[in-house]
Amino acid sequence: MKTYKLYIAALTLSAAAIISSCTKEEKTDYSQMTAPQIQLVSEMINSAEFGQTITIEGTVKSETGVRDISYILKKKNGNDYESVGIVKYYPLPSLDKEVSFSIPVVIEDDEVAGVEIIATDVLTKSTGTIFKINSVTGVPQGGAWVFSNIELAPEFERPESPQQPYLFSTVGVNVGGTVKHVLTLQEAKDAASRGIDFAFINMWKNTQNDPPAAGSRLGNRGFAFVDVSQLNRGPIGRQCDFDWLPVRDTTTMHLVNDNLAAAGKFAELFENAADNWKTYKALSRIPELFPTWTPGTHYNVMQRSGASADNTTACNLNLKKGSYIVFRRQNNLDFKYGVMQIVEMADDTDALDAGGCKILGDDFTKWYTQPNQEGHTYNGVAKLYGRKVKLRIVVQK
Numbered sequence: 537m538k539t540y541k542l543y544i545a546a547l548t549l550s551a552a553a554i555i556s557s558c559t560k561e562e563k564t565d566y567s568q569m570t571a572p573q574i575q576l577v578s579e580m581i582n583s584a585e586f587g588q589t590i591t592i593e594g595t596v597k598s599e600t601g602v603r604d605i606s607y608i609l610k611k612k613n614g615n616d617y618e619s620v621g622i623v624k625y626y627p628l629p630s631l632d633k634e635v636s637f638s639i640p641v642v643i644e645d646d647e648v649a650g651v652e653i654i655a656t657d658v659l660t661k662s663t664g665t666i667f668k669i670n671s672v673t674g675v676p677q678g679g680a681w682v683f684s685n686i687e688l689a690p691e692f693e694r695p696e697s698p699q700q701p702y703l704f705s706t707v708g709v710n711v712g713g714t715v716k717h718v719l720t721l722q723e724a725k726d727a728a729s730r731g732i733d734f735a736f737i738n739m740w741k742n743t744q745n746d747p748p749a750a751g752s753r754l755g756n757r758g759f760a761f762v763d764v765s766q767l768n769r770g771p772i773g774r775q776c777d778f779d780w781l782p783v784r785d786t787t788t789m790h791l792v793n794d795n796l797a798a799a800g801k802f803a804e805l806f807e808n809a810a811d812n813w814k815t816y817k818a819l820s821r822i823p824e825l826f827p828t829w830t831p832g833t834h835y836n837v838m839q840r841s842g843a844s845a846d847n848t849t850a851c852n853l854n855l856k857k858g859s860y861i862v863f864r865r866q867n868n869l870d871f872k873y874g875v876m877q878i879v880e881m882a883d884d885t886d887a888l889d890a891g892g893c894k895i896l897g898d899d900f901t902k903w904y905t906q907p908n909q910e911g912h913t914y915n916g917v918a919k920l921y922g923r924k925v926k927l928r929i930v931v932q933k
Contacts, residue, residue, distance in 0.1 A: 571661040572598040574653055580668035584643045586675045592639045592667050598657040601631035606654045607639055610666060611647040617666060620645045623654075631658055646675040646813050678816030679933040681706050681874075682809045683717065686927040689882070690738035690759065690920060691721055693903045694776050698722050700922055703764065706865060706874065706931045707731045721780035732764050733787045733865055736882075737774055738920045739838070741900060744768075744775035748900055753846055757895045757917055759839040759882050759925070761861060763787040766835040785867055788834045790826045792860035792875075800825050802860050806877055809930045819932045822862050822873040829864050829871075837861050839881065843895045845916070851893035855881055865931065874931030882923040887916045895920075 576594040584590050596602050605626040610617040626639050641651050650666040691700040698721035708715035709729045716723065724732055737760055745752040754773050765784040767774040778784075792802070805818045828834065842849035855861075859878045864871055887895050896916030898904075904918050912918070 566600060566659055569599040569659070569661075571663045572596050572602060572655040572657050574655050574663055574665045576653070576665065576667060578667075579665075580670065583671045583673050584648070584669050585673050586643055586646055588674070589640045589642050590669075592637075592641060592651060592653065594637055594653065596635045596637065596655040598633050598655070601633055601658045602628065602635045603631060603656045603658045603660070604628060605635065605637055605639070606656075607641060608652050608654075609641075609643075609645055609648050610650040610652050611645065612649040617650060617652070619652075620648060643669075643672060646672055648672055675813050676817075678813045679811045680809065680815040680819065681929070681931045681933060682811060682815070683927070683929040686718060686876075686929055687924045688718060688736035688927070689922050689924045690736055691777075692905050692907070692921045693741065693743050695721065695905050697906070698780065701924075702737075703732050703735050704929070705732045706872070706929075721777060725780040725782065728782045730783050730785055730867065732781070732783075732785060734789070734863065735762050735764055735767060735774070735777070736760075736925055737762050737767070737772070738917065738923075739771075739773055740897070740917045742770070742773045742775065743777075743903075748903065750900060753844070753897065753900050755842075755844055755847060755849065756838060757840075757844040757897075758884055758887075758920065759855075759923075761789065761837045761876075763789065763831075763835040766832060769835070772836065785865065786831050787863050787865055788829045788831055789837055789861055789863035790834055791837045791854055792825075792862055796825050797860050800862075800875075802875055802877070805875065805930065806928055811933070815930060816932050819873045819875065819930065822864075822875065826862060831866070839884065840893060840895065843893065845889045845894040845896045851891070853893060857881055872932040874929060876927050876929045878925065879928055880926040882920070882925040884920055884923075887919050 574596050606623050608623045609620040611620050626637055648669055650668045652664050652666050654662055654664040656662040689700045691698050691702040701718045703719045703724055705717050708717050709727045709731055711723045711727050739754055739756045739760055741748050741752045756771050762772055765786045767777045800821055809815050839855040840853055842851045855878055857878055860875055862875045864873050889896050898913055898915045898918040
């Protein structure tokens with residue numbers, strides 16, 4: 537392409553030299569000359585097959601010479617067209633005043649509604665016309681679930697009447713005739729259905745040890761996203777949640793660093809996310825970025841790692857506004873990939889120690905089963921139950 541542009545530049549300079557060498561008697565006012573004229577053999581096609589090549593034919597005429605012919609895919613945006621992809625050039629051997637063209641165009645986007653043909657003369661005057669495509673056929677199967685406003689909150693320890701929006705389901709669970717994507721433990725138990733992907737929890741104590749003792753306290757502390765099939769793991773401590781979850785699918789997940797978020801173009805993905813093949817394909821890049829998805833190994837992402845103020849482990853803040861987590865849903869051998877973006881992280885700042893990262897504890901000998909429980913102090917980590925995180929989520933169908 538660079539060589540082609542240099543060649544065109546040289547031809548343009550040559551043409552300019554010829555023009556400037558004319559005598560006064562021969563001088564022409566080129567500013568009055570019209571822009572190139574494009575005549576297409578056909579102005580539209582009823583359908584084009586996705587991934588295949590169509591040919592657009594026509595003629596360009598110019599009073600000064602055709603410098604280049606370019607083209608770009610277009611999609612509809614209301615009554616207007618907007619560009620898809622990048623401009624490509626149709627090679628020209630010389631600066632002729634009349635050029636016939638036959639341009640092969642690959643239909644590489646499922647939303648293509650036309651192809652703009654642009655002709656530019658040696659004076660850089662341009663004309664564009666759109667070859668219309670009424671429909672694109674043969675688009676691969678695939679769509680996406682797009683959630684723009686999901687709110688989750690950690691459930692209390694060993695709740696008797698769980699009320700918190702604690703669980704997320706991509707496909708939705710039928711609860712009393714209504715399909716819900718955010719569920720309480722009670723709703724999950726009543727539905728006894730597959731399809732629940734992960735929980736948003738507050739880690740503090742092992743809920744199986746009754747009564748709780750000093751040894752019940754976990755090394756992990758605070759907010760975390762956790763695969764529901766792994767809630768009973770020792771580092772998670774939500775063993776008693778299994779009493780409310782008769783059916784559990786498997787989800788694996790990874791925290792995304794800034795470099796991988798850029799490589800995966802996640803900001804662009806969320807900006808353009810829709811229930812279409814393009815979004816499905818964008819999500820298909822996730823296993824290229826994260827090749828390891830071992831169930832029981834990559835099963836949680838914590839807001840703060842090493843956050844217990846009861847130990848000296850180094851503390852790190854992992855999640856904040858704008859952070860991404862990728863995950864893989866598994867139903868038998870059917871795998872689907874998704875990504876969530878933190879819109880607003882649940883606030884834990886009033887539970888932190890003087891160092892500003894570790895989370896303080898409270899009376900570990902009591903169960904915090906509900907808000908405003910008599911005889912409970914709700915300090916440090918005990919403040920965090922019921923606090924909401926706000927998310928955007930996109931998942932393959």
